[in-house]
């Protein structure tokens with residue numbers, strides 16, 4: 196997929212009046228949202244605000260959930276979960292190739308593993324990988340399919356702070372190379388600010404704040420200008436700095 | 439750690455002295471070589487010693503060498519090989535039929551709702567009736583020949599294989615189902631690449647129970663309704679008070695059980711090599 200300029204205006208996903216409820220309790224209350232192709236978006240919100248519900252709806256994983264609305268999503272969607280979700284009975288490379296066809300598949304799989312720094316671990320069992328390595332293998336598995344939209348639900352939530360920072364750099368780099376639209380669910384305001392070009396706050400079942408972060412990459416946690424964004428996001432989440 | 443030689447270099451001493459609180463390992467540790475043979479060998483030694491010391495009544499428990507000599511006689515006379523062949527054939531046919539039936543039924547009931555509705559309740563009903571209680575009915579249906587024995591063994595084998603495989607198939611981790619959907623797997627691939635490999639550990643539990651069950655069924659059947667085979671040989675020996683022949687029969691049964699269980703373990707270790715368990 197060669198990047199065209201018009202592609203940036205064509206949305207990778209379009210949500211109109213998307214509603215989801217569990218046992219009569221409305222969790223998503225008419226969401227209108229465009230995710231432009233190639234844009235890196237982060238989704239913030241309180242625990243239980245419905246971030247995962249929204250992501251699972253876009254991924255088409257919510258078969259049994261009541262709801263209405265319109266949803267256009269591209270054909271090639273990849274999902275990265277909080278756990279790496281590698282099949283323990285398949286070696287790392289075979290995990291990356293899960294569901295992939297074609298005679299070129301293996302070469303692509305090896306290349307994807309090399310991109311996430313797992314060259315040479317193709318024949319390892321998932322149980323032999325560290326948490327960070329497993330999550331990198333999961334990233335490779337999602338990228339090898341060349342997704343137009345990459346959905347990630349707290350993909351770094353289970354990692355230690357140091358590994359997480361490394362993974363931020365890796366994800367951003369992979370995004371720059373492959374340019375999928377990204378929807379990254381996170382509860383970490385700083386993670387959202389450092390990584391994303393647009394940050395959404397989910398509140399009471401709607402997009403409460405839609406913030407474009409116009410700062411060059413790579414970003415530092417200590418960039419004072421990012422502090423302003425942080426304050427606005429924290430305020431939208433109902434937290435003030437001195438609390 | 440009791441290095442008291444005078445030539446010990448002083449420099450290394452502080453390093454040796456560092457006492458790190460080591461976490462106690464909860465895994466049972468490295469396997470002893472041939473660990474599974476230690477217990478039986480000890481038992482055999484006690485038996486031989488007691489016999490040699492004349493502490494055992496040779497009419498009730500003959501000495502190990504008596505048993506071996508009897509086994510040799512029976513073997514050269516040709517009766518033991520025939521009896522063994524008859525018994526092994528029964529067990530093998532029954533086991534093979536039970537294995538295929540258990541796996542096929544478990545797949546049909548674990549992979550389709552219709553199959554589950556038809557099969558699962560029926561098998562559980564079958565399970566509720568002790569299989570050996572079916573012997574009179576099966577004799578009426580199939581006669582006293584080989585067919586009924588094989589049928590009973592097959593039932594004893596298929597039940598645990600079915601139950602464990604079915605439980606494993608239907609207990610598939612929902613996270614992996616989700617993954618398969620995300621990766622766009624077809625139903626066939628989902629079954630072949632996720633459901634079946636995930637159910638293999640459960641299948642092997644059932645398989646080992648099935649193997650044990652086939653020998654158990656064999657022993658019971660041969661001792662009550664047979665005119666040939668190892669059990670019949672032991673039954674006859676009981677009538678003539680030949681405890682050494684009975685022990686030969688038990689010995690052969692024991693070897694069968696040990697060999698078949700080891701074979702299953704070996705296959706299991708090969709197939710499930712991705713597992714990191716305490717026993718690895």
Ligand SMILES: Nc1ncnc2c1ncn2[C@@H]1O[C@H](COP(=O)(O)OP(=O)(O)OP(=O)(O)O)[C@@H](O)[C@H]1O
Nearest residue numbers: 217218222240241242243244245246247248249382
């Ligand atoms: N399968 C379900 N059945 C019933 N209620 C559910 C189900 N899944 C989610 N919910 C409810 O929907 C609400 C939103 O859940 P969701 O998992 O989307 O929150 P979240 O924003 O992802 O939270 P977190 O940050 O803790 O992951 C919660 O109140 C939750 O209890």
Ligand SMILES: [Mg+2]
Nearest residue numbers: 246247248348
């Ligand atoms: Mg969530």
